[in-house]
Amino acid sequence: MNPSAHIAFRVAAAFVALGLGGALIAAIVGLVLTNVGPAASASLSLCAKDGVAPAGGKDYLAQNNVWNAETPQCVTVGDQSLRIESAAHDVSPQGAPAATPSLLKGCHWQDCTDVGDLPVQVSAMPRVTSDWVTSQVDTGVFNAAYVVWFHSGPVAEGTPDGAEMVIWLRSRGGVRPGGVMLAREVPISDARWNVWLARDQGRVRITYERVGETTAVRDLDISAFTGDSVGRGLVSPDWYLIAVEAGFNLWRGGAGNAIENFSVSVDDQKPRRALGTSAPTPCFAALNVEETWTGGFRAVVEVTNVGDSPVQGWILDWTFPGGQHVERTSVGQVTQSGSSVHLVGGVRDGVLEPGKSTSFDVVGSGVSPGIVSITCTPA
Incomplete structure (x- = not known):
């Protein structure tokens, strides 16, 4: 140039x-x-x-x-x-x-x-x-x-x-x-x-x-x-x-x-606005419903390592919007109190490298929850 x-x-x-x-x-x-x-x-x-x-x-x-x-x-x-x-x-x-x-x-x-x-x-x-x-x-x-x-x-x-x-x-x-x-x-x-x-x-x-x-x-x-x-x-x-x-x-x-x-x-004429002090988060998770039936659903939870270091385990927390309940998962231990879900899981063999994703099934009762916001914390 x-x-x-x-x-x-x-x-x-x-x-x-x-x-x-x-x-x-x-x-x-x-x-x-x-x-x-x-x-x-x-x-x-x-x-x-x-x-x-x-x-x-x-x-x-x-x-x-x-x-x-x-x-x-x-x-x-x-x-x-x-x-x-x-x-x-x-x-x-x-x-x-x-x-x-x-x-x-x-x-x-x-x-x-x-x-x-x-x-x-x-x-x-x-x-x-x-x-x-x-x-x-x-x-x-x-x-x-x-x-x-x-x-x-x-x-x-x-x-x-x-x-x-x-x-x-x-x-x-x-x-x-x-x-x-x-x-x-x-x-x-x-x-x-x-x-x-x-x-x-x-x-x-x-x-x-x-x-x-x-x-x-x-x-x-x-x-x-x-x-x-x-x-x-x-x-x-x-x-x-x-x-x-x-x-x-x-x-x-x-x-x-x-x-x-x-x-x-x-x-530049209007006041600048502060956009927070958040730091990059090491992992993210998303729940997407794949299958529904009367009284239940099957969702896939995908976990992505967006940090710079390998991750072996994670803690997921989310709140269902309409009284849904987790019946079983294909990985991890789940505890649920009311609509609040706490899941501790991880990679079965090895670790989750930076930039990589893994997924598992969640089978629940109730109507389809739609999009669910999940907090992901490396264990």
Whole structure:
């Protein structure tokens, strides 16, 4: 990218770390950028696998970002817009996508935009919102999603070491978020979202899957999603939000999908709000009902190690919503008092390594409990 642009972002990041305000940061960045000419407004084509280009002005970058395939792909980049002109990908929907063409504000690995309002520290986050309008085809296998990156410092020199927060708006071809579902239909930013958790390349990945698909959002409150992740112990208040991306994960095809417009707003004029002091939690569990009959049900409890150390045993606590009772489980010891359930279990042979999951059955009496919130503590 433009070397002066990269320097400008890092100057801004340094002053964010010192706690200086947005207006002063913008002034300093303006001085750094004095000799940087305006970005061209005409559209251009990107076909290199790792091609990056300005996407109208200084605040946005476009990425071709073919990272898991050798197949060709070309995108046309305009003013805060991007169109996929060709994409010959064909990888399994059960694995990672072939490419993620996207628009970016902030810093993605070594590629940075020239803005002074990112990064922001989670513990003092202003309201961060985004508009995104897409046009999407009815062929191929893909999804449309935001990726919000968190890092332990204001700028990541390489791979971000915090968390990857995905806000999943629509998919085609049967792809689903990876990992274990933590909660169903959580209300955030005027919609409902299923919350998924996975661990990937040493990072926690939290996916908010929209209930009811859409191709456009207005004033999507990214700070509210961040607050939910902090409350779940998945994002640390000490980390920094360093980038917001919006684009398409492509497994098969993808030509014709387009970002018509994308913008991110950081409101430094309103008081910043504290987002809590939660620390990352070592394990998570989710209960999903698989089978029902008159007077009973069978559920599967999935336990995931999201910590950094192996786990052999765990303690699960939950409360049934409607008088249900555990009759038996395929693993662990259960005690129940009223609606409160306490289960002590673990891996039969060996340990549960970081990022891995295990599951067991719970047979209960009563009506189906639906989604149940579980507290998981390593034993």
